[in-house]
Amino acid sequence: MFSYKYEIFTAVIENKINKRVLLKGERLPSIREIKKEYNLSVVSVQSGYESLVLKGLVKSIPKKGYFVDKSFEKQIPISKKQFSPVSRDIDFTSNLQLTSARNKSSEANSFNNAVPGDSMIPQKLILRTMQNIIREKGASLLRYYPPNGSEELRNLISDRMRRVGSFINPDEIIITDGALQALFIALRSVTNEGDVIAIESPCVFSVLEVAATLNLKIIEIPVQYENGFDINYFEKVCLEHTIKALVITPNFHNPTGKLMNDLDKKNLLNISEKFKIPIIENDIYGDLYFTEERPSCLKNFDEHNSVITFSSFSKSLAPGIRLGWLHAGKFYQEAEKIKFSLGRTVSPLYQELIIKILQNNSYYRHLRSFRKKLNQQAMYLWSALKKHFPENSYFHQPEGGYSIWCELPEEINMKEFYNYCERNKILFTPGITFSITDEYQHCFRAVFADYLTSESLILIEKAGVKARELLLK
């Protein structure tokens, strides 16, 4: 329900701006047109437009009318990366130190934490539901649950995936302590030490960490700004190397936020089938779409049961809820053994929590408003970066998820830039942590998983001004 009559039209305009149907500079309908279309008074239409002006979405130009002020715009990427498909060991010590040192989650205004900020987490829903569960279930929560997880929970996850077109057998699901544990189990199930796997480039450092722990070699497959994961490049790599698995995030790749289209998903499956390469699909951001509907998983098109899909509730609910899942498919037996060796059970309290909120649909209600908030923060942050950083920078527009991938001109002194940012408590994740090559020295990831305050916008401006200044040196 709307609180003001005018929201009947402002909601439509806001939605079109957020979905990028209306772009910056576009003229909006006149007061007279809106009055007629929505049967509103002139005063009501004016108040509606004023509310959009206050939100910074629209500007009013005297005698001309109302125009879109803030929106994503089409940009041209600066560079197309030149990759060479070499398999490499992961020497990651310094990168790991870098990410841990910068990962001070308590810092306000940090743009480096890819988890929902405290105010984005549905705290009341989670805490109240947990209290009810403790009251209802009592001491039974203190026992072991089955090693592969509660049957009820596996059924609910399977139902939920069926609703988005993925048919996964609940008996082939394993409940895990988060997505990273699921990835560890999946990789260990299909590889041995020294094997070569393919990963995306840039690639989120936590995936690199898991691969390093398992002593795997990696080949990086570029995620291009315009076309996403480079399928042709991957096929070429498969012809020249023995690849034992591909780890990929088709829906809202971290850090670019890129969404793979359905045709590419099908083509990728054909390649994996041709070379008999299991695909490990990370769907942790799949529910966080800014597009019209939930994108399909690779699993939707998997006729040979060779895709291992995993996800968790860390990004869509709260990172402290240690609950993920893995659909291991034909690798189930191996995966179950590995899971057991990593811990006999996932916390019953978390399992019951997720059962409850999936059963009563509160998870889906939360997602609806959460996606809207995220999309807005994405637009505010993207616009601020575009406004304050040097013109020849590139900011990739996310289609979902949490992050904006930023590329600064290559000649900038990034060491000085990060030192300045750190002194001013502006935390970004450095590009070098997303690869074991030097390709992303001049890049960084900026996360919009919390509300942007006027203070945080000032910090973006400061960082942008510093970047401009460094380029003049």
Ligand SMILES: Cc1ncc(COP(=O)(O)O)c(C=O)c1O
């Ligand atoms: C792509 C991706 N996968 C997995 C994780 C970790 O998820 P979890 O907290 O569920 O282990 C993260 C975040 O750190 C991530 O960005």
